[in-house]
Amino acid sequence: MLTIQKAQDWMHKTNQYIQDNKAYLTELDQAIGDSDHGINMSRGFQEVENKVESASYDEVSALLKDVAMTLMSKVGGASGPLYGTAFLKMSTAVKGNDTVDQDVMAAGLEAAAQGIQQRGKSTAGEKTMVDVWEPLASWWKEQDEISAENLEAVAKEAMESTKQMEATKGRASYLKEKSVGHIDPGSASSYYLFKALAEVLA
Amino acid sequence: MLTIQKAQDWMHKTNQYIQDNKAYLTELDQAIGDSDHGINMSRGFQEVENKVESASYDEVSALLKDVAMTLMSKVGGASGPLYGTAFLKMSTAVKGNDTVDQDVMAAGLEAAAQGIQQRGKSTAGEKTMVDVWEPLASWWKEQDEISAENLEAVAKEAMESTKQMEATKGRASYLKEKSVGHIDPGSASSYYLFKALAEVLA
Amino acid sequence: MKKVINQPNNVIEDMVKGMALANEAQWQRIEGTNVIRRKELSPGKVGIVSGGGSGHEPAHAGYVGKGMLDAAVVGEVFTSPTPDQIFEAIKAVDQGNGVLLVVKNYTGDVLNFEMAGELAEAEGIRVEQVVVSDDIAVKDSDNTIGRRGVAGTVFVHKTAGAKAEQGASLDEVKASAEKTITQVRSMGMALSPCIVPDAGKPSFHLEEDEMEIGIGIHGEAGTERKKIASAQEIAEELTNHILEDSGLSAGDEVVVMINGMGSTPEMELFIVNGHVNDLLNEKNISIHDTYVGEFMTSLEMAGFSITLLKVDTEIKQLLAEASEAVAFRV
Amino acid sequence: MKKVINQPNNVIEDMVKGMALANEAQWQRIEGTNVIRRKELSPGKVGIVSGGGSGHEPAHAGYVGKGMLDAAVVGEVFTSPTPDQIFEAIKAVDQGNGVLLVVKNYTGDVLNFEMAGELAEAEGIRVEQVVVSDDIAVKDSDNTIGRRGVAGTVFVHKTAGAKAEQGASLDEVKASAEKTITQVRSMGMALSPCIVPDAGKPSFHLEEDEMEIGIGIHGEAGTERKKIASAQEIAEELTNHILEDSGLSAGDEVVVMINGMGSTPEMELFIVNGHVNDLLNEKNISIHDTYVGEFMTSLEMAGFSITLLKVDTEIKQLLAEASEAVAFRV
Ligand SMILES: Nc1ncnc2c1ncn2[C@@H]1O[C@H](COP(=O)(O)OP(=O)(O)O)[C@@H](O)[C@H]1O
Ligand SMILES: Nc1ncnc2c1ncn2[C@@H]1O[C@H](COP(=O)(O)OP(=O)(O)O)[C@@H](O)[C@H]1O
Ligand SMILES: [Mg+2]
Ligand SMILES: [Mg+2]
Ligand SMILES: [Mg+2]
Ligand SMILES: [Mg+2]
Incomplete structure (x- = not known):
């Protein structure tokens, strides 16, 4: 399902969404954070794009590891180590598999x-x-077969569910009840990541 | 002509004009200076008023000397030493005269x-x-008799004549030709001083 | 946005370049990184590394110098630096006796420094981390990530740096830093926002007659937004909050820091200092020393913070030790 | 107007009070005046007194300390102090060997210091005066009152202070100060105005995309108003003006000061410093030392100035002497 080519496309599309929504992500972070999430993600995914476009890989795991290391060393802030860790763990979990199936x-x-x-x-x-x-x-784990459409919808709904939550982690937690009513910026960037994945798998 | 009482009134009226026109004098100084002439004069003449109201004098010269010393120590900037010097010289010149005649x-x-x-x-x-x-x-020197009305008019015309001048002294000189078109703040405060004198002598 | 910059997304590279040139006698940029390190280290000393997002200058590079930090890691604007950069700093200053990381309590900083520490430990460098959390505007409850690190961090740099310079072990240096952390408390306010260059817009909006009490150093919303009060009222409100929280009482001795957030003139900081003095005198809390100036800024935000550090003989002695850091010469 | 103050017409009293308390170890307010003097004078030393309007903090009180000024006279905002106050400062620091007055070239300052000098001479105190005029934005022609004194003044304080501390005579101290004055040149720019508290309104207006080149430290209009350029372009424009005026050329050695006007973040000053360095390197002018920070501000004005001081062995040696002044520790 996720070939090296598709993984490359995934990063390419994610980067496009992130660049197109840089200002929007920053605005979300302005409401409940410190106005840099769009800037951080834009810097990080631009580097990811540069990295994975120019390199060649013999398994998906290796590509994901490059993504992890790039995000870790280019994003900074809270989201950098978190996205970095996510891709590092993902890379390790899919290691040794020729094709990354569902x-x-x-x-x-x-x-x-x-x-x-x-x-x-x-x-x-x-x-x-x-x-x-x-x-x-x-x-994902519960699906017999992944529907790209549903994947996008689930990610979107999850992102939107953060709107009514009160933050107890991250910078937004300083705001306590005042954080309610705003979408979490990191959830929004994660949504773009899965929206891109859905399109790649469609 | 200028009795102690009248000299006191002169300072009182001057102070009133200065306080009423504090913002205006500062605005004039904003255009071609550093936005403090009204503030400087207001601080200085308020102290002059306090000083000469509470003291008693046996000649006009002594009162004028108090005015000089107060302006010198309360105004600062360029106008402080200049007004201070003016009143000090005036005080010395009229010294020993019971009534200060024309x-x-x-x-x-x-x-x-x-x-x-x-x-x-x-x-x-x-x-x-x-x-x-x-x-x-x-x-003044040329008049047979001082007309209060003319006194005010001469002072006013003199003040207004500064509008078309190009400054070569004081802070306004930095502006060179751009100083043209604005009344000089120190000339405006001097005008109030003579307007007050005219009213006292009327 | 009015700024003296080139490309908004290149401010950090441009800044670090000019920074390294500003103090060539003492500072050295580690090539290929945004780390400013001491040119000459004190042999065998425990290393002290701090850092964080940019926009808080003179923090943290201004505190690099004999008697304070050995290296400062410069992040993007308001964004924690990354583990690889912090790791470079650790490697550069370690002399076999370990390195203390002084971290301000923000998720990003804690995570990145933590990961850098793991990288260092994996290479056999002993690393300890202390987390500064002096901002009492944030409630320290289970439902938040705890108090933010703000201007009080500078005193942690100073005491840890002095202790290390005396030849203390990593554990001893860490203990001094932690003692300082438990005894320092701060609270800030703002009159107007700052603008992150690459965002291009003010971080928040205040009306012409409004101020925000309890603001963070990244423009994070404070505890209360209200009409501007007099310097005396504001100074007393912040000081009273700190006193209440800290339990400081008659007979205690403190060091006072009045820290400008960026565009507040020193004139106003001195005015505030007068009122803080009056209030502490009234409460019979004695003032050992006072620092007025810009120590931990938020770009061009207008406002200030008050920090009180409760001192004892040890802390006073560590504060008195020489420091060659440009922004905190002793 | 957003300021942390009490009554706008009482800011100076409030400030001087808080100032005297900020540095009690070194500073003392002469009772009944707005003079900040060194608590302990160096016996027999020629006295150095400076001062001027407020709003330029840390100038001038920040330069009071062993190795620089003996007293600073604090005027109202942007208004020269009065002769009686300056006279008190002179009397307080004279130790029989005379006093040098370091005056910035503004009519008000020159007149008030001159009169204070006359008062002192009348009491038998020897007084000399030097007038700093480093601002090349003003043409030094017969039709102006000459160049303004701006950030370069700090170097005059430093060299005169060091010379006096070495035990030099009043004439020798004056000669060193005058040498510094002939070798120092500055030029500034602004992005946004300042507000004199008691005026309550901005001192000038600039559009959102405009800057003003050649601005004075009281918001006096500059030489040119134009669209904001990049940090590099602005830095090069100011530096080139200074180079042209000073006749500095390949092989010369300078000290650089990048001075923040008030609300410009240190980040931007460092960026400027990088470009000034590049340009001077290109011209083979070597940089002996660099100062980046706020030395001579204009309340909350945004902008900066560049100062180049041409140095020789004597000036370098005077700059290197110890200084305990809070705002210029060496
Ligand atoms: N403890 C945490 N666990 C998981 N995600 C977190 C945590 N803290 C913050 N985040 C995520 O990071 C996002 C903020 O990222 P970013 O703005 O780039 O970093 P910073 O908060 O350091 O400025 C938040 O919106 C949130 O989704
Ligand atoms: N050399 C001078 N001779 C006579 N009057 C002067 C001179 N320089 C300045 N002035 C007067 O002083 C006024 C400015 O006073 P003020 O604003 O109080 O002082 P400052 O210029 O120091 O801010 C000018 O408007 C001008 O009338
Ligand atoms: Mg953020
Ligand atoms: Mg004026
Ligand atoms: Mg951030
Ligand atoms: Mg003035």
């Missing part, structure tokens, strides 16, 4: 979602990117 | 106008308060 990907996503939670000492319901990764990974 | 006052004003020029190394035509003091003192 089940292997399920393991990869679960490892990623857990990695974020461990690194961030966070769980679902705290208004962070976990609220996209965690339900997405669970949903 | 001729004695002529000598007083001339000494004042010269004092400003010496201290400021300036002459008429440089767009400074000299352009009010100098013509006013000359005019």
Whole structure:
């Protein structure tokens, strides 16, 4: 399902969404954070694009590891180590598999979602990117066959569910109840990542 | 002509004009200076008022000396030492005269106008308060009898003449030709001083 | 947005370049990184590394110098630096006796420094981390990530740096830093926002007659937004909050820091200092020393913070030790 | 107007009070005046007194300390202090060997210091005066009052202070100050105005995309108003003006000061410093030392100035002497 080519396309499309929505992501972060999430993601995914476009890989795992290391060293802030960890765990979980099929990907996503939670000492319901990764990974595992359309819809719904949450992790937690009513920026960037994945798999 | 009582009234009325026009004087200084002339004069003449209201004098000269010392120590900037010098010279010139009559006052004003020029190394035509003091003192000397109305008119015309001048002294000189078109702030405050004198003598 | 910059997304590279040139006698940029390190290290000393997002200048490079930090890692504007950069700093300053990381309590900083520490430990470098959390505007409850690190961080740099310079072990240096952290408290306010260059827009909006109490150093919303009050009222409100929280009482001794956030003139900081003095005198809390200036800024935000550090003989002695850091010369 | 103040017409009293408390170890307010003096004078030393309007903090009180000024006279905002206050400062620091007055070239400052000097001479105190005029934005012609004194003044404080501390005579100290004055040149620019508290309104207006080149430190209009350019273009424009005026050329050695006017973040000053370095390197003018920070501000004006001081062995040696002044520690 996820070939090296598709993984490359995934990163390419993600980068496009991130660049197109740089200002929007920053605005979300302005409301409940420090106005840099779009800037951070834009810097990071531009580097990811540069990296994976120019390199050649003999397995998906290797590509994902490059993504992880690039995000880790280019994004900074809270989202850098978290996205970095997610892709690192995903890379490890899918390692040794020639083709990353639906089940292997399920393991990869679960490892990623857990990695974020461990690194961030966070769980679902705290208004962070976990609220996209965690339900997405669970949903994936339960599917007989992944529908690209549903994948996008699940990610979108998960992102939107953060709107009514009160943040207890990340910078938005300073705002307490005032954080309610705003979409979590990290969940929004995660949504673009899965929207891009859906399109690649469609 | 200028009794102690009248000299007191003169300072009282001057202070009123200065306080009422504090913002206007500051605005004039904003255009071609550093936005503080109204503030400086307001601080200084309020202290003059406090001083001469509470003290008692046995000659006009003593009162004028108090005015000089107060302005010197409360105004600061360029205008403080210049007004201070003007009143100090005036005080010395009228010293020993029981009543300051028109001729004695002529000598007083001339000494004042010269004092400003010496201290400021300036002459008429440089767009400074000299352009009010100098013509006013000359005019006074030529009169058979001082008409209060004319006194005010001469001072006003002198002040307005500074509008078309190009400054070569004081802060406005930095602006060179751009200083043209604005009344000199120190000339405006000097005008209020003579307007008050005219009213007292009327 | 009015700024003296070139490309908004290149400000950090441009800044670090000019920074390294500003103090060539003491500073050295580690090539290929945004790390400013001491040119000459004190042999055998425990290393001290700090850093964080940019926009808080003189923090943290201004505190690099003999007696304070050995290296500062410069992140993007308001964004924690990445683990690889922090790792480079650790490697550069370690002299076999370990390195202390002084981190301000933000998720990003904690995560990135933590990961850098893991990288270093994997290479056999001993690393310890302390997390500064002096901003009492944030409630320290289970439902937040805890208090932010703000201007009080500078005192942690100073005491840890002095302790290390005395030849103390990593554990001893860490203990001094932690003691300082438990004894320092800050609270800030703002009159107007700052603009992250690459965002191009103000980080928040305040009306012409409004101020925000309890603001963070990245423009994070504070505890209360209200009509501007007098310097005296604001100074007393912030000081009273700190006193209440810290339990400082008559007979205690403190060091005061009045920190400008960026565009507030020193004139106003001195005015605030007068009122803080009056209030502390009234409460019989004695003032050992005072720092007025810009120590931990937020770009061009207008506002200030007050920091009180409770001192004892040890802390006073560590504060008094020499420091050659440009922004905190002793 | 957003400021942390009490009554706008009381800012100076409030500030001086808080200032005196900010540095009690070194500073002392002369009772009943707005003079900040060194608590302990160096016996027999020639006294150095400076001062001027407020709003330029840390100038001038920040330069009071062993190795620089003995006293700073604090005027109202942007208004020269009065002769009586300056006279008090002179009396307080004179130790029988005379006093040098370091005055910035503005009519008000020159007149008030001159009168204070006359008062002092009348009491038998020897006084000399030097007038700093480093701002090349003003043409030094017969039709102006000459160049303004701006950030370069700090170097005059430093060299005169060091010379006096070495035990030099009043004439020798004056000669060193005058040498510095002939070798120092500055030029500034602004992005946004400042507000004099008691005026309550901005001192000038610039459009959102405009800057003003050649601005004075009281918001005096500059030489040119135009569209904001890049940091590199602005830095090069100002530096080139200074180079042209000063006749500095390949092989010469300078000290660079990048001075923030108030609300410009240090980040931007460092960026400027990088470009000034590049340009001077290109011209083979070597940089002996660099100062980046706020030395001579204009309340909350946004902008900066560049100062180049041509140095020789004597000036370098005077700059290197110890200084305990809070705002210029060496
Ligand atoms: N502890 C955490 N666990 C999981 N995700 C987190 C945590 N803290 C923050 N995040 C995510 O990171 C996002 C913020 O990223 P970003 O703005 O780039 O970093 P910073 O908050 O350091 O400025 C938040 O919107 C949230 O989704
Ligand atoms: N050399 C001079 N001779 C005479 N008057 C002068 C001279 N320089 C300045 N002035 C007067 O002083 C006024 C400015 O006073 P003020 O604003 O109080 O002081 P400053 O210019 O120091 O801010 C000018 O408007 C001008 O009338
Ligand atoms: Mg953010
Ligand atoms: Mg003026
Ligand atoms: Mg951030
Ligand atoms: Mg003035």
